Amino acid sequence: LAGIVLWAVLQLIVGGAAQLGYAHFNLNLVDGKDAAISDLFSQKDRLWDGFCMKFLQGLYIALWSLLLVIPGIVKTYSYAMTPYIMSEHPSLTANEAITESRRIMNGNKWRLFCLDFSFIGWELLCSLPLYAGGFLVLKYFTGSEAMAISLVLLLTIPLSIGFFFVRPYEEAAWATFYRDITAAPTEPDEAY
Template sequence: MKISAIKYEARQSLKGEWGKVVGLTFLYFILSTVINFSVEVYASGGILNWFNQDYTPPLASILNAIISIILIPLTIAISWFYLDIVREKSPEIPQVFTIYTDARLALKSIGTTIMIGIFTFLWSLLLLIPGIIKGLAYSQTFMILKDHPELSIFEAITESRRRMVGYKWKFFLLNLSFIGWGFLCLLSLGIGFLWLTPYIYTSNATFYHKLIAEKKTL
């Protein structure tokens, strides 16, 4: 399946869903921004101290790191939201937050993210290129976990690596093809990302649905 066909399928899936996905992107941006701002103000000892400070307090960095970990399940649930759009399941925005109602799944998503980060970092110590290649190989781990929640963290990572054989370059080029749109979004003061982000998410979900999902699990 050509990259142009993947992106076309993504645009077709987004028909009638743009209001919803733009709203979700905006909601996530506001949520993360407000949380990070509130943490920095709190760690600085108040809004006046925050405004006058010359550097970010260590406590703010620590708290922001913790918040980033807490938000991991939400970012994964958002990617699953777009897979449901591709599969015509008409998801609603509130469902992305339900991942926190399943403590085991939320912790599993955090653990998986950490392990992928460690593996990618270790490969990057050899050279940058091996790290990028491994990052591409692990890219489908969370989609596979959505379809096969019974898999362990390491089984899902291994399965992603196996299924991505022969597809890593296509996935890389698919995401690279959005770089021009990214520059245009910067010219729009970032507003364009409200539309570009859902387009990228949906294209990646289409890639998984059309090319990766049907491969048999070992």
């Protein structure tokens, strides 16, 4: 239990800056710039900003989820572009970035949901070995639950290796989506 709490606190503190760095990496990738591994660590000096971003997003989503599940899901999509906004505009506070994300996602939440849903087949395919491995371990080690749980935990990473390929693809798609909805509208060409 202490390990889980420590992991959650570490994820809250460092995870925000890591998420900002990953957003920076993906935006460079989408923009055709050199996307380097160093981009992932480019936001390490923004631990406080990342913490505030993750904390406020989680708090707001939890509060909306108290109403019902659906408002929580809607707000999750409303706040989805916050890391990209904060990565691109470091002067914004977490609350300002969340507000901006709400503004740009107005009318785009369904599009992002459909984009996420388009990956469902890949995610199910990636989950199959994990569930099959867990089922087999639990089937053959029913007498010793500790051994079964240990084997499932040890097999989690190799059996979910597909996610190491699908998640970056999804993140790049989100960065492309962000670029798409924040692109300045172009004026129609005049007929000559």
